[in-house]
Amino acid sequence: MTYRDGAHLIIATAWEANPKDAVALVTKFGQLQALQVAEDSSIAEDALGATFAEALANSLESVPEHRQQFGAHEDNPDHMSLRVVMRQPHSEADIILHKDGRKHTFQYRQHWDRDRGHVAKGDLSRSAEFTQITLGFVGESIADGVDR
Structure with a gap:
């Protein structure tokens, strides 16, 4: 299993999708484009x-590599945390990274919502959220070889 496969698995299971809907969810969320970092325009x-x-696949790979920082108490200057929020019905996602005492919200959006004919707006009626704990567990399982 690759980190990309793991990312797809998380996307599908975050919504408790049945198999016939899982592929559409993975496609819809997986293709969301990086839009901006909300707090700091100097970060790409x-x-x-x-x-x-x-981004999710890269996070699956990097969270286990930085286990000490992600496991550090929030008062520790090396502390890092990561939270992922996915929202529907207008598919959008945020990856919120706390690092060096600063929050960085990486926003992933559809730049144009063809169904509604205008730029997609967030709708918080449904959301799925998970943290570095999920990413670390899945990432370590992939790194160790899922079959072991």
Whole structure:
């Protein structure tokens, strides 16, 4: 299993999708484009990845590599945390990274919502959220070889 496969698996299971809907969810969320880092325009919007699936896959690989920082108490200057929020019905996602005492919200959006004919707006009626704990567990499982 690759980190990209793991990202797709998380996207599908975050919504408890049945198999016939899982592929559409993975496609819809996985292709969301990096839009911006909300708090700091000096950080490239695609610093984690150009698409949500790529950013999630990169996070699966990097969270276990930085286990000490992600496991540090929030008072520790080396502390890092990561939270992922996915929202529907207008598919959008945020990856929120706390690092060096600063929050960085990487936003992934559809630049144009063809169904409604205007730029997609967030709708918080449904959301799925998970943290570095999920990413670390899945990432370590992939690194160790899922079959073991």
